[in-house]
Amino acid sequence: MLVGFAAIFTMTSVVAGMTGAFVVPANAAAAAPVSVVSSVSAASDSKSTIGDAPTGNASSIATSGSILGALSRLSAADLPSFVAGHRSDLDRLLVDPPKAGDVSGVWRLLDPVKQAALMKAAPHVIGNLEGIPYEVRGRANVIDLQRTMTDTTRKLETGDGRAVRIELQRKLTTLGNVEKALKKSDGVTRTLVSLDTSDNAKASIVIGDLATAKYVSVLVPGMYMSVGEQIEDWAKTAQTLYDQQTEWLHRVLGPRGGSGTPGVATVAWIGYQTPVLMNIGGMKLATEGADSLERTLEGIQALRQTNPPYLSVFAHSYGSTAALLALERGSVTVDALALMGSPGSDAQSVSDLSVRDGNVFVGQAGLDPVVHSGFFGSDPGSPSYGAKPMGVSGGVDAITGVELTGSSGHNEYFTAGTECMRNLALIGIDLGGLVMSGDKDAGSSHVTTASGR
Numbered sequence: 023m024l025v026g027f028a029a030i031f032t033m034t035s036v037v038a039g040m041t042g043a044f045v046v047p048a049n050a051a052a053a054a055p056v057s058v059v060s061s062v063s064a065a066s067d068s069k070s071t072i073g074d075a076p077t078g079n080a081s082s083i084a085t086s087g088s089i090l091g092a093l094s095r096l097s098a099a100d101l102p103s104f105v106a107g108h109r110s111d112l113d114r115l116l117v118d119p120p121k122a123g124d125v126s127g128v129w130r131l132l133d134p135v136k137q138a139a140l141m142k143a144a145p146h147v148i149g150n151l152e153g154i155p156y157e158v159r160g161r162a163n164v165i166d167l168q169r170t171m172t173d174t175t176r177k178l179e180t181g182d183g184r185a186v187r188i189e190l191q192r193k194l195t196t197l198g199n200v201e202k203a204l205k206k207s208d209g210v211t212r213t214l215v216s217l218d219t220s221d222n223a224k225a226s227i228v229i230g231d232l233a234t235a236k237y238v239s240v241l242v243p244g245m246y247m248s249v250g251e252q253i254e255d256w257a258k259t260a261q262t263l264y265d266q267q268t269e270w271l272h273r274v275l276g277p278r279g280g281s282g283t284p285g286v287a288t289v290a291w292i293g294y295q296t297p298v299l300m301n302i303g304g305m306k307l308a309t310e311g312a313d314s315l316e317r318t319l320e321g322i323q324a325l326r327q328t329n330p331p332y333l334s335v336f337a338h339s340y341g342s343t344a345a346l347l348a349l350e351r352g353s354v355t356v357d358a359l360a361l362m363g364s365p366g367s368d369a370q371s372v373s374d375l376s377v378r379d380g381n382v383f384v385g386q387a388g389l390d391p392v393v394h395s396g397f398f399g400s401d402p403g404s405p406s407y408g409a410k411p412m413g414v415s416g417g418v419d420a421i422t423g424v425e426l427t428g429s430s431g432h433n434e435y436f437t438a439g440t441e442c443m444r445n446l447a448l449i450g451i452d453l454g455g456l457v458m459s460g461d462k463d464a465g466s467s468h469v470t471t472a473s474g475r
Contacts, residue, residue: 090124093132093140094132098135098138109144119317120153121153121324122321125151125153129155129158142165145162145163145166145169146219149162149163150217157233159214159216160215164214171198178194193219195250196250199250200217200223200227203290211231213227214226216293216318225292227257228260228289229261229289231287232287233325235287237287238322238331238334239267240289241256241289241290241337243256243296243341244296244338244363245299248296253290259436260290261288262443263443264287266443267451270447270451271286293315295310296311297340307344308343308344312344312351316353334356334450335358335359336362342402343366346366347368349375349377350368350374356376358383358452359375359377361385362435362436363390365392366397366400371406371407372409380408383410384402384403384412385412387431387432389430390431410457411460412445412459414429414435414460416429419458426441427439429441441460445457
């Protein structure tokens with residue numbers, strides 16, 4: 023006969039499976055469960071958000087029947103058992119997540135002992151749930167990374183069958199590359215703010231401090247950008263952008279900046295399964311990417327509600343379509359958007375996008391076969407779209423006098439030392455007025471007339 027928590031967890035699972043409602047103990051030590059009628063999605067249905075300032079909503083969630091409410095009421099000692107009995111319910115938080123503001127509010131209700139116990143018991147959930155502080159998510163994801171690598175190594179040593187061993191080795195290599203990508207460069211902190219260790223791995227690494235940076239840039243990749251093969255290079259690209267933005271801020275502020283130069287953070291984001299040649303023509307992965315990017319942006323804004331950063335999105339190729347889809351919805355607004363080699367989306371003009379002041383830039387390499395294709399419905403580079411031209415063909419920097427190389431074809435926009443990377447760095451720190459437009463009639467060093475906000 024089941025007694026104590028075993029009985030409670032069994033009854034909880036049965037009721038949850040039948041009705042979507044949770045049955046949780048009013049007191050962790052209670053023998054008899056107390057049924058509540060709120061569903062698992064109660065928190066995600068809430069239209070309110072809780073940012074830096076606590077409100078009454080956090081308390082109402084904590085007393086609701088949602089799994090967030092259940093977690094907030096349990097003692098630290100009981101959390102591991104609860105997590106073990108509700109792993110599928112916790113995993114559903116990542117499939118159909120609550121609003122980041124609600125998560126943030128509930129997290130603040132937990133004392134440090136509970137927070138530590140929950141991070142240890144469910145690192146995968148804590149590491150990937152928007153609304154959890156990024157430093158906490160970073161530690162949780164490292165725990166999940168190390169545990170998964172240990173478990174995969176054990177399976178590899180004992181596993182039978184060549185196909186199984188090949189798959190396990192591939193997974194171990196992917197996770198090892200994530201670990202390598204986390205290594206600091208020039209002392210700048212890197213944080214693993216998301217990690218999906220499944221076969222179609224996803225990960226996001228932040229360069230800098232996402233919790234305090236005044237300027238935040240999210241890099242969205244296009245096709246053939248897998249975590250296993252490209253996460254190190256993608257983190258390196260984000261590092262290059264971080265370095266350039268920091269250098270420009272020092273240059274612009276001069277002696278006035280000193281140690282108080284505003285911070286920047288760049289996000290090497292591979293938050294969706296990027297397409298390959300066989301599925302590049304469909305919109306399914308772009309839609310999934312848009313969903314994931316939308317959650318990422320909402321998470322940043324929820325945690326930074328009282329000190330919002332200047333938020334930019336830099337998207338390439340198929341990733342630009344995902345970004346456009348996310349910004350067509352009107353649920354989240356960014357300060358700047360730059361598109362490179364874009365095949366477009368349903369949006370027919372800048373006015374269709376949630377970008378403040380129409381601050382949209384488009385870069386198009388001369389030999390890029392994707393530009394002007396309108397493959398997914400529009401051509402962001404056409405004059406009627408209303409975006410600002412961003413030079414990518416190379417030239418002399420009008421401010422520094424440095425010779426900048428050009429981007430040729432579809433895959434060189436993020437190359438270090440290019441005009442494109444120089445322009446992206448300036449866009450990300452609200453200096454879009456210094457962007458080189460690439461207008462050959464006016465000279466390669468011509469800058470746009472747009473001014474920073």
